[in-house]
Amino acid sequence: MGERCCAVLRVLVLQAAWALAGGQVRYSVPEEAKAGTVVGRLAQDLGLEAGEAEARRLRLVAQGRRASVEVSGASGALLVSSRLDREELCGKSAPCALRLEVLLERPLRVFHVQLEVTDINDNAPIFPAVRKNLSIAELATQPGSRFPLEGASDADIGANAQLSYTLSPSEHFSLDLQKSNERNLIPELVLTKSLDRETIPVHRLVLTATDGGRPSLTGTMELVISVLDANDNAPQFNQSVYKVQLPESADVGTLVARVNATDADEGINSEVTYAVTSFIPPGGRDVISVNSKTGEIHLTGALDFEEVNAIDFRIEARDQGTPPLSSHCSVELEVLDVNDNAPEVWVTSLSVPVPEDASVGTVVALLSVSDRDSGANGRVRCWVWPAAPFGLEATFAGSYSLVLREALDRERVSEYEVEVRAEDGGAPALGARRGLRVPVSDVNDNAPLFAQAVYTVLARENNAAGAELARLWARDPDEAGNGRVSYSVWEGAAGGVGAAAGSGWRAASSYVSVDAESGRVWALQPLDYEELQVLQFEVRAVDAGEPPLCGNATVQLFVLDENDNAPALLPPAGSAPEAGAVVVAKIRAVDADSGYNAWLRYELWEPRAKGPFRVGLYSGEVSTARPLDEADGARHTLLIVVRDHGEPARSATATLSVSLLEANEAALAAGSSSASSGSRSALGVDVGGAAASAATNVWLVVAICAVSSLFLLALVLYGASRWAPRAAVLSGPGPTTLVCASEVGSWSYSQRHSRSLCVADGAAKSDLMVFSPNFPPPPPGAASKDTQPEPSALLHTVSDTALLLPLTPIQPFCPSRCVGSVGIHKDTQAVMFIVPQAPRTTLFPFVSSDFVTFWIIFEIFLLYFPSAEDLMHDGN
Structure with a gap:
């Protein structure tokens, strides 16, 4: 109850205060204040306690326009809520005050708040136009002439809107300010010096307006002053001499240059036309033309550096004024060389064929090389391809000699296809080629050569006379007569193991012959192995060159044995008893053949029945097969066949007569046989019982020992x-x-x-x-x-x-x-x-x-x- 009484008391006091103050609160805020800026402590100024503004819902009453301020519900402060623009709110009016109504509930109360928005210098002076164009005639306008200008305006008020003017520096114009009333100044442009359009056809000045704010703001307007022309100037080229370089490969229609003559006048007085005069050389008018309006010079024909390397001519420029005025310039066209000419190679002398024994350094051909281009494009480099065996040597400018750098060999290369290549120094480089055919003539520098140094030839004996034994061939890589080979036999030696005693050696030419053209080896006579086993001779191959060269090959002719000799019997030989058997005789035979053909075997043909005698198969010894007795008879005839192992086998037959004698007769016969000097064909043998047995025992003991x-x-x-x-x-x-x-x-x-x-x-x-x-041969030192x-x-x-x-x-x-x-x-x-x-x-x-x-x-x-x-x- 006491608190309510205190609140009522406070309200009463506030009402009294409001009544005494007229019931209105005033605030001031500058324009363009930021949102959130505190304008004033509204709740406190209204006499409200802390927290009371929120409890009683202190707020602004919405009006027709959007409010730029608001009341904070927590603190009761008046805040800027959006941008405040004085010029927008009040224009040029001063002061600029806003009236606000504040509503307070419980109990309901309405308060009036006045908010003054103060001006800041936020607007610069503005001219009616950014640019103002003025036209003033040269020579006609005198110095001191005035030209009024429009002033600028400023949206601010007071000192922020007080303007002053300045003009950019100019020797021809100045600025003069005239007051129309106490607040406004009118600027005027004053001509201080005569104008010359050819000197300055357009004058560009800047008029600046400055307000009185702190800091001050300015506004500008450009003054464009055009000077009107009078025909008082002749056309003038920007260059008195035009120097142009153009490659000779330029196409027809190529822009050579663009001349430009300017006339300081304007209008028809400045219209210029162009014309070409004075060509050096005169032929230049066929390749050069100029556009009369634009001054562009074009090619109307092809350039050729090798014919004309420079063209000089003059260009005239004339205006259209009255009277017309003209001027001239010179154009010097330099034609640049282009690598458009390939080198040229000529053969001035050619000495072929070249002998294969020509010495190194021999001159084969003389060459001439040239290039119509100049400079690097005309410098020619020459070489030979392939690089061997020829080379180029420069004799003097543009002349070369094709010389031999390596030894030639016709048998390896009989003809050379040589290409002389030339290349200039242009970019890209151009080249030329000249082919030369250089044949190599033959020299007899190769001797005939056989495929083998030694030929081994096998020939059967008893061949027919004239039979071909072998064919030899010698290669001579030379040509014609130098390579034509003829063959002949060199005398060699012949002999054999089986040659008859005293036959000696015979010339090989008595056995064989060689065909001079084909190299075939012929047999002149049948060969006999028993006379000749090996024939070794040389075959010479000689070419038809000058001097002739020759080569040799050794031929070893081996005669192969055939079984053409039957066994031949020699006188038989007897032998003493041996190991219980009695050697009656030994059949000896020889065969002139060799090998298997001379390998003999002995066979007892008669008697075929089992008799007391036998023959050694390979020894030919006739011996007793058993002890002899009286039943065997006194005489025996043995038929022995000697046969070789040839194909077909050949044989010989020996007949041996054997007589059986008593012991004393056998001793007598033995003594008589040993005293005789001839060969015997029969042998008597004592077959007495005791004597024969004793002799056999003695020989058996001796043999065993x-x-x-x-x-x-x-x-x-x-x-x-x-x-x-x-x-x-x-x-x-x-x-x-x-x-x-x-x-x-x-x-x-x-x-x-x-x-x-x-x-x-x-x-x-x-x-x-x-x-x-x-x-x-064994290695040196101790033998293994x-x-x-x-x-x-x-x-x-x-x-x-x-x-x-x-x-x-x-x-x-x-x-x-x-x-x-x-x-x-x-x-x-x-x-x-x-x-x-x-x-x-x-x-x-x-x-x-x-x-x-x-x-x-x-x-x-x-x-x-x-x-x-x-x-x-x-x-x-």
Whole structure:
């Protein structure tokens, strides 16, 4: 109850205060104040307590226009709510006051608030137009003439609207201000100096208005003063001389230049026309024209630097005034060179063909090179393609020599297609080419060359005379006569193992002939292997050049054996009893053929029934097959056939008569036989019981002792050969080639050595053929265990050692796999194997040094036991 009384009391006091103050609150705010600016503490000024303005809903009463202020409900302050523009609210009126009504509820009360908006200098002076155009005639307007101007206006009031004027500096015009009343000033433009349109056709001035605000604001207006013309000036070119450069490749219609003559006058007085005069050279008028109105100069024809490199002419400019005035200028047109001409190459001299032996530096051709362009476009670079074997040498400007830089070879290149290329220094560069054909003439600088240095020819014996043995061909890369080859035989030597004693050597030309044109080798006579085994000769190929050149090839003609000789019988030989058997006789036969054709076997044809005699299959020994008795008869006739292994086989027949005698008769017959000097054909044998048995026992004991001793000696030798250091046996000087056996089993060779041997009764004969293997020479220093022996050592070994004992023939094999040497014993037809003494090194895949030692022992055993050999052969 007390609080209500206090509130009523306050209201009463406020009403009294309002009544005393007339009931109105005044505020002032500058225009353009920001939103939120506090204008005044309205609630406090109305006498309201804190919070009472919000409780009683203090607010402004909305009026017709949008209010720019508002009352804050929390604080009761009067705030600016939007932009206040004095000029918009009040215009030029002063002062500018706004009347507001404030409403307060509980109890309802209305208050009047007056808000004055004060002016700020926010408006600059404004002229009626941004630009003002004036026209003044030159020479007619005198200095001191005045031209009134419109002033500016300012929306502000008071000092902010007080204006002053200024004019931009000018020597021809000034500004004068005239007052129309106390508030307004009228600016006037005053001419201070005569005008010259040609000097300054248009004067541009700026009139500035400034207000009295702080800070002051200004407004401007541009004054454009045009000076009217009088025809008092002739046309003038901007250049007295025009220098123009134009490439000669410019197209017709190209703009050469644009001349410009100006007339300081205007209007018809400034209209200028152009014309061309005075061409140097006169031909320039055919390629130059000028546009009379624009002054553009164009090409009307093509330029050619090589003909005219400069054109000079004059241009006249005339105006259209009265009287017309004119002026002139010069145009100097320089034609620039363009690389439009390719180099040209001429051959002034050509010396062909060039001999292939021409020396380096020989001049082949003389050339001339030129280019019509100038400068870099006319500088020419020349070269030859391909770069070898010719080159260019410059003799003097524009002249070159084509010279030989490398040696020629017609056989490699017989003709050259040479191209001389020239290129200038333009961009892009232009080039030219001149082709030259340079043939190379032949010189006889190549000797005929055979495809092989050595030809190996195999020919069967008994060939027909005139048969073609081989065909040789030598290549000569030269041409014509220099390359035409003829062939001839050089005298060589011929000989053979089987040649008759005393036959010696014969010229190769007696056996063969070579066709001079084709190189075919013909046989002049039938060949006989027993007379000739190897014929070695040279074939010479000679060309027809000058001087002639020649080449040689060696021909090794091997004659292949055919089975054309039957076995020939030799006188038989007897032998003493041996190991229980009696050797009656030995049938000996030889065959002039070789190899299988000379490998003989002996067969007993008669009697075919089982008799007391037998024949060794390969030894030819006739021996008793069993002890003889009286039932066997006193005489026996044996028919023995000796047959070779040829195809077809040839044979010979021997008849042996055997007479059986008593012991005393046998001794007498033996003594008589040994005293005679002729050969015997029959042998008597005593077949008495006791004497024959005793003789047999004695020979058996002797044979057993001898065989035991030899066997023990063989074991000692075998051990020594196994554990003692082995010496090299085979080596030889000079290259040799081991040639494989022919298809009929004959042995060929590349280097033959013959030695005379004496292994049976009769004179010594050349009956061993030794083949030296073709091994490279051993490296220097100590020889390894596998080093091959010298052929000389081999020959000495064959001639002087016991290795010449006849060996039982075995199946032959191709010597292309041999590493040793092979021989054939002509008497017994035994094949000899001479094996290098190397550890476990084999002559053939199945023949080793150990095997040879064993084979020698076995052969010795067979010599002492012929009956055992016969048993083996019969078993086979």
